[in-house]
Amino acid sequence: MKTLLNIIWFVLCGLWMAILYTIAGIVMCILIITIPFGLQAFKLAGFVLWPFGRTAVRKDSAGAGSLIGNIIWVVLVGWELAIAHVVTAAALAITIIGLPLAWANLKLIPLSLFPFGHAVVPIDEARGGVAFS
Secondary structure: OHHHHHHHHHHHHHHHHHHHHHHHHHHHOOOHHHHHHHHHHHHHHHHHHOOOOEEEEEOOOOOHHHHHHHHHHHHHHHHHHHHHHHHHHHHHOOOOOOHHHHHHHHHOHHHHHOOOOEEEEEHHHOOOOOOOO
């Protein structure tokens, strides 16, 4: 089932969202100081491309650095990516087949706003932590 959902997701919104995250990563890699944000955007692009079967869990080692990184992320690109998820979810919710995908898109909003301090792992390996998708 997750393979079918991933294929439908890829066609309807996964490719486009991954392109947005990749563009954000490229823009962030222009300056040396924002390269960690660019790398995070590239990691999220891979997750947004094929989200079903994987989840994001909170790292226990996340601390003040993650908090500062998340604040900077929201100001620079987080809010734009969250708006893109909302718009995509609204477009998917028009059809019945798109409703589960719209819901999955909405569940990705917290991760698009606050990605630092999370790791993407297969659902089978997720033990504890907060799951977003």
